[in-house]
Amino acid sequence: SQQGEEDPQALSIQEGENATMNCSYKTSINNLQWYRQNSGRGLVHLILIRSNEREKHSGRLRVTLDTSKKSSSLLITASRAADTASYFCATRRGGGGKLIFGQGTELSVKP
Amino acid sequence: DGGITQSPKYLFRKEGQNVTLSCEQNLNHDAMYWYRQDPGQGLRLIYYSQIVNDFQKGDIAEGYSVSREKKESFPLTVTSAQKNPTAFYLCASSEDGDQPQHFGDGTRLSIL
Numbered sequence: 001s002q003q004g005e006e007d008p009q010a011l012s013i014q015e016g017e018n019a020t021m022n023c024s025y026k027t028s029i030n031n032l033q034w035y036r037q038n039s040g041r042g043l044v045h046l047i048l049i050r051s052n053e054r055e056k057h058s059g060r061l062r063v064t065l066d067t068s069k070k071s072s073s074l075l076i077t078a079s080r081a082a083d084t085a086s087y088f089c090a091t092r093r094g095g096g097g098k099l100i101f102g103q104g105t106e107l108s109v110k111p
Numbered sequence: 112d113g114g115i116t117q118s119p120k121y122l123f124r125k126e127g128q129n130v131t132l133s134c135e136q137n138l139n140h141d142a143m144y145w146y147r148q149d150p151g152q153g154l155r156l157i158y159y160s161q162i163v164n165d166f167q168k169g170d171i172a173e174g175y176s177v178s179r180e181k182k183e184s185f186p187l188t189v190t191s192a193q194k195n196p197t198a199f200y201l202c203a204s205s206e207d208g209d210q211p212q213h214f215g216d217g218t219r220l221s222i223l
Contacts, residue, residue: 020166030209033211040214040217041130041216041217042115042117042201042203042214042217043154043201043203043214043215044214045211045212045213048211053182088153088154090154092208092209098156098159098169099144099154099156099212100156100210101146101153101154101155102153103151103152103153104152104153
């Protein structure tokens, strides 16, 4: 079962613009994670935000979490062609490390 | 360099055949996971293991089997009971259930 839903499904922007991706989920969570996947490759972890945190930064990435709305957003500032990839949110609910992944946002950054 | 190695990169299965996908990690992680990814979709959990000699079914375990005899290895067998095995299979590991997961580069399985 898919817990997270990303919006939009696909996003195309020019290099230098900001990219915002949203994730909504249905049940209470321990943490929410964002991953990136280049075509044909495995996923790479980007950032983890815990349920008691509201915002985290890592380089050009900014993640927000609103537990009252059960939603998160990932902002990539000053995008580069190398940021072209699929981006997934994943939520962890209880013990055991099980992550529930959304269906992803496909980001295309044009040079 | 520590990491996760999946092999083979491409695998073809004949009707009625079982095939085994390899996943090895040298990160000294306790937890390991197998996911299936279909085109344009997110990941679905097949099996996971929190510690050696223990594993649990995920959301889509039917037609698959695993073993966890060694900390560094978590092979996945796709049995003939799995009628739609064509997919991209990803293995991951983490220090424990609360930490981010590290992924291998996947095995793409197709039907001959």
